[in-house]
Amino acid sequence: MATPPPIRAPVGARLIAPSETDLSRCVRCGLCLQHCPTYLATGLETESPRGRLYLMRALAEGVAQPTANAVGHLDQCLQCRNCEAVCPSGVPYGRVMEAARAQVLAGGRAPLSWRLRALFLRQVIARPGRLALVAAALRLYRACGLRAVAERIPVLRDRVLFAPTVAGRPFRRTGVIARPQGAVQRRVALLTGCIMPLAYGRVHEATARVLALNGCEVTAPAEQVCCGALHAHNGDRETAAALARRNVDAFLAAGADAVVVNSAGCGAAMKEYGALLAEEPDYAEKARRLAETVRDVHEFLADLPFAPPASGPELTVTYQDSCHLAHAQGIAGAPRLILAAIPGLRLLEMAHADRCCGSAGVYSLTQPQMSLRLLDEKMREIAATGAAVIATANPGCMSQLEAGARRHGLRVRVAHAVELLDEAYRDSGAGV
Amino acid sequence: MARRNLIRELQSACGKKWVLHAPEDLLVYEYDGTIERGMPEAVVLPDSAEQVAAAVRIARRHGVAVTARGAGTGLSGGAIPCDGGVVIATPRLNRILELDPENRRAVVEPGVVNLDISVAAAAYGLYYAPDPSSQKACTIGGNVAENAGGPHCLRYGATTNHILGLEIVTADGEIVQAGGETGEAPGYDLTGVLVGSEGTLAIITKAVVRLLPRPESIITLLAIFDEVNQASRAVSAIIAAGIVPAALEMMDKYTMQAVEAAVHAGYPPDAGAVLLIEVEGLAEETAEESRAVQEVCRDLGARELRIGLSPEDRERLWAGRKGALGALGRLAPSYYILDGVVPRTRLPAVLDGVYAACERYGFRVANVFHAGDGNLHPNVLFDERVPGATERVLDLGGEIMRLCVDAGGSITGEHGVGYEKRNYMSWIFSEDDMEVMARLKAAFGAEERLNPGKVFPTSKGCGEVSSRMRAAIARAGPDAYI
Ligand SMILES: Cc1cc2nc3c(=O)[nH]c(=O)nc-3n(C[C@H](O)[C@H](O)[C@H](O)COP(=O)(O)OP(=O)(O)OC[C@H]3O[C@@H](n4cnc5c(N)ncnc54)[C@H](O)[C@@H]3O)c2cc1C
Ligand code: SF4
Numbered sequence: 001m002a003t004p005p006p007i008r009a010p011v012g013a014r015l016i017a018p019s020e021t022d023l024s025r026c027v028r029c030g031l032c033l034q035h036c037p038t039y040l041a042t043g044l045e046t047e048s049p050r051g052r053l054y055l056m057r058a059l060a061e062g063v064a065q066p067t068a069n070a071v072g073h074l075d076q077c078l079q080c081r082n083c084e085a086v087c088p089s090g091v092p093y094g095r096v097m098e099a100a101r102a103q104v105l106a107g108g109r110a111p112l113s114w115r116l117r118a119l120f121l122r123q124v125i126a127r128p129g130r131l132a133l134v135a136a137a138l139r140l141y142r143a144c145g146l147r148a149v150a151e152r153i154p155v156l157r158d159r160v161l162f163a164p165t166v167a168g169r170p171f172r173r174t175g176v177i178a179r180p181q182g183a184v185q186r187r188v189a190l191l192t193g194c195i196m197p198l199a200y201g202r203v204h205e206a207t208a209r210v211l212a213l214n215g216c217e218v219t220a221p222a223e224q225v226c227c228g229a230l231h232a233h234n235g236d237r238e239t240a241a242a243l244a245r246r247n248v249d250a251f252l253a254a255g256a257d258a259v260v261v262n263s264a265g266c267g268a269a270m271k272e273y274g275a276l277l278a279e280e281p282d283y284a285e286k287a288r289r290l291a292e293t294v295r296d297v298h299e300f301l302a303d304l305p306f307a308p309p310a311s312g313p314e315l316t317v318t319y320q321d322s323c324h325l326a327h328a329q330g331i332a333g334a335p336r337l338i339l340a341a342i343p344g345l346r347l348l349e350m351a352h353a354d355r356c357c358g359s360a361g362v363y364s365l366t367q368p369q370m371s372l373r374l375l376d377e378k379m380r381e382i383a384a385t386g387a388a389v390i391a392t393a394n395p396g397c398m399s400q401l402e403a404g405a406r407r408h409g410l411r412v413r414v415a416h417a418v419e420l421l422d423e424a425y426r427d428s429g430a431g432v
Numbered sequence: 433m434a435r436r437n438l439i440r441e442l443q444s445a446c447g448k449k450w451v452l453h454a455p456e457d458l459l460v461y462e463y464d465g466t467i468e469r470g471m472p473e474a475v476v477l478p479d480s481a482e483q484v485a486a487a488v489r490i491a492r493r494h495g496v497a498v499t500a501r502g503a504g505t506g507l508s509g510g511a512i513p514c515d516g517g518v519v520i521a522t523p524r525l526n527r528i529l530e531l532d533p534e535n536r537r538a539v540v541e542p543g544v545v546n547l548d549i550s551v552a553a554a555a556y557g558l559y560y561a562p563d564p565s566s567q568k569a570c571t572i573g574g575n576v577a578e579n580a581g582g583p584h585c586l587r588y589g590a591t592t593n594h595i596l597g598l599e600i601v602t603a604d605g606e607i608v609q610a611g612g613e614t615g616e617a618p619g620y621d622l623t624g625v626l627v628g629s630e631g632t633l634a635i636i637t638k639a640v641v642r643l644l645p646r647p648e649s650i651i652t653l654l655a656i657f658d659e660v661n662q663a664s665r666a667v668s669a670i671i672a673a674g675i676v677p678a679a680l681e682m683m684d685k686y687t688m689q690a691v692e693a694a695v696h697a698g699y700p701p702d703a704g705a706v707l708l709i710e711v712e713g714l715a716e717e718t719a720e721e722s723r724a725v726q727e728v729c730r731d732l733g734a735r736e737l738r739i740g741l742s743p744e745d746r747e748r749l750w751a752g753r754k755g756a757l758g759a760l761g762r763l764a765p766s767y768y769i770l771d772g773v774v775p776r777t778r779l780p781a782v783l784d785g786v787y788a789a790c791e792r793y794g795f796r797v798a799n800v801f802h803a804g805d806g807n808l809h810p811n812v813l814f815d816e817r818v819p820g821a822t823e824r825v826l827d828l829g830g831e832i833m834r835l836c837v838d839a840g841g842s843i844t845g846e847h848g849v850g851y852e853k854r855n856y857m858s859w860i861f862s863e864d865d866m867e868v869m870a871r872l873k874a875a876f877g878a879e880e881r882l883n884p885g886k887v888f889p890t891s892k893g894c895g896e897v898s899s900r901m902r903a904a905i906a907r908a909g910p911d912a913y914i
């Protein structure tokens with residue numbers, strides 16, 4: 001009789017590894033397989049949720065070593081959490097993968113690429129000044145026409161495609177950024193985040209206007225920092241926790257009824273602050289309290305409920321679920337509800353709208369091949385709808401889909417769903 | 433060295449990228465949906481029947497066994513390479529080659545996922561009837577090998593009733609056609625022999641499957657009972673009333689608790705059992721049957737009845753049942769799923785016996801089953817990390833199987849014999865029977881070469897082989913990576 005291998009104590013002195021309870025939840029039923037983009041693309045068990053969980057278990061038990069090959073399988077995971085959303089057994093896949101990456105990173109045998117990535121996330125993404133410099137360079141890169149040239153050179157094309165789009169006016173406002181015309185019904189605080197204000201400042205402007213029109217006073221607390229999602233996803237829990245602590249303080253001090261987030265990845269991370277800081281006596285309770293007030297902007301608007309716009313421009317729109325909204329936060333209905341409420345807007349669903357577009361945080365930069373593959377498939381499905389606009393809910397997805405549109409010569413506009421609502425309000429003459 | 437050559441040859445036949453041999457990669461091919469383990473020496477993912485044949489020939493030359501693998505959702509250890517050797521995995525053979533609505537059939541490769549056939553056929557108002565609860569993941573190859581059943585097999589029969597023909601690769605590496613496009617070929621019914629052969633006779637590389645027209649009307653009913661006993665009596669009563677529902681499924685209390693946590697199906701926490709009943713056919717007939725079923729259930733004490741008419745409502749009622757097995761992972765770290773079948777009328781008695789046996793062993797049990805077929809799935813909940821627990825669970829499993837056999841039933845309803853139940857074969861088959869089966873296997877030239885250690889009783893354990901493999905790979909050191 002084959003008895004499974006005994007559970008060994010995790011390697012290393014500190015217990016940085018996925019918990020045994022989380023790992024043993026996977027009963028290997030395979031019901032997640034057909035939802036995993038990397039399994040569908042390769043057919044390999046090594047690139048499946050079930051295979052990765054088994055590998056992470058072996059790593060945690062010391063049965064397998066973090067060889068380049070093993071670590072490569074963790075790298076190929078998008079952390080889209082589609083598997084988690086469909087798992088009948090409730091395996092907290094996202095949490096397990098974050099812990100496994102933390103284990104590898106802390107284990108001293110992490111590949112150089114992992115250490116460099118962690119360094120970049122810590123020293124650039126989490127530092128607004130430095131990030132602004134990178135953004136300025138990217139802005140110039142696009143504005144001076146270099147990007148258009150680079151993307152036309154065959155050997156360069158695939159390599160430069162995923163340089164994020166930075167255009168339009170950055171968002172730098174803090175304090176009260178919008179007030180309703182009438183009485184204040186809700187006071188909300190907006191997470192401005194790291195990338196969104198630089199790359200898509202216009203989405204924050206639209207969010208503020210839409211919220212104000214629905215009776216909210218909107219503040220952007222000046223003390224807030226990057227949410228730390230990218231750090232947690234890539235195994236740097238310490239930085240993630242440090243950022244989380246600062247945000248907990250900043251947002252609790254703002255004393256708003258809700259923290260509204262318009263970036264799916266950030267919203268998911270902030271909702272998990274309670275778990276991230278659970279072991280820190282000074283913060284556990286505060287983090288849990290704050291996390292309970294975090295709302296994705298679509299979720300918040302749908303719950304209010306928002307005022308349906310009186311009119312809107314004729315538009316055909318297809319909606320791409322952002323993974324960390326649909327799978328991590330379980331919100332797929334609210335964005336569609338908002339789009340459906342816009343007069344003149346026709347929602348054309350694409351096939352597999354909830355399948356990852358390949359953006360996945362820094363994935364498009366670290367795994368460009370798989371990312372391109374998923375993007376190409378996605379663009380074909382989008383093209384098949386014939387929609388003029390792709391709506392989505394996260395800056396990474398927006399940038400990726402824009403890259404896809406350029407690559408496929410598709411004349412579509414990419415917008416955050418809230419931007420479309422904002423335009424409809426303006427079309428109907430409502431204003432603040 | 434020998435292994436190195438084996439791998440080289442497989443690589444040149446199927447492409448470097450599609451041959452796995454690093455220890456971490458082989459590791460994830462040592463399991464399926466069971467608690468068994470066995471590690472292969474190499475895994476290959478062919479892209480055509482020719483590549484499958486080539487891989488089989490290479491393995492044969494090297495004197496190693498071949499085990500086919502679909503999605504690895506099997507529940508009898510069938511896809512686990514008990515003797516090491518080469519695993520041939522079919523996920524890349526996932527093309528629907530032909531949809532022929534006029535003749536109501538489809539030609540598919542073995543790696544096609546069960547549900548995908550129905551999705552593709554929906555455009556023509558057709559579907560593929562056998563619907564194992566794993567249908568979103570399991571493959572046609574695996575279904576054919578296990579003669580998989582499912583809720584709707586009560587009315588339409590198991591996989592074997594829906595396979596018209598097969599293309600196979602024999603143990604000698606030859607590609608052979610079995611059966612025909614129409615299902616009725618002259619001579620012996622080779623297809624019938626191959627369905628349910630659990631990968632021990634040949635490797636399936638193509639299947640011609642039957643498609644059925646979607647019924648005009650479908651009604652799904654969910655009946656909630658206070659006691660399991662009432663529910664199992666209702667099962668017999670429904671059939672006795674002359675109704676043949678398309679599906680008749682039952683879940684007991686523990687299962688409902690797990691399901692409730694997973695999909696929020698809205699089951700009352702204190703209910704003892706639910707029955708899920710589906711009737712289908714012409715609209716009038718269905719409405720009539722639905723009324724009759726409701727009456728029977730109420731008579732037998734159903735405290736609540738829910739009815740699903742629209743596809744969405746019906747899917748909601750089904751969601752709990754389809755996710756039930758996976759959801760059990762919420763109740764305990766491990767579960768051991770049993771698969772026995774008894775005459776329908778014996779269900780209440782056997783069920784009592786199952787509960788009593790589990791109590792004696794001190795394990796909780798969650799029952800979920802295709803009640804209409806008398807096919808029960810007791811799921812024993814345990815923790816494999818507790819020393820000795822796995823062995824005790826297996827003993828208990830043997831006892832429950834014995835209960836089924838004594839009640840005039842059998843040791844498998846649909847999951848197959850595989851590795852897990854090979855030693856129970858003697859309970860239902862005489863030595864002569866087994867001898868005939870062995871001769872059949874020999875006639876296919878498949879003796880120890882295709883999926884060894886399965887179906888036939890042996891004393892050799894899969895686990896021993898697996899730990900030997902692990903040790904060999906560890907000893908091989910860097911050589912394990914070629
Ligand atoms: C949650 C869950 C629910 C389930 N519900 C049901 C159910 O309702 N009814 C039911 O019958 N089963 C059920 N099963 C069991 C399982 O899904 C079926 O046995 C299924 O047919 C296995 O298919 P697979 O592709 O996963 O095959 P695998 O597990 O990969 O293999 C199963 C067997 O088929 C052989 N095989 C695979 N492909 C080939 C091929 N191309 N040629 C020859 N042999 C091959 C393998 O060698 C092995 O012996 C369930 C399993 C799970 C996890
Ligand atoms: S669905 Fe959940 S339990 Fe099943 S294999 Fe996937 S992760 Fe494991």
Ligand code: SF4
Binds near residue numbers: 037038047080082084
């Ligand atoms: S997170 Fe996404 S890519 Fe990773 S295993 Fe799950 S489904 Fe696959």
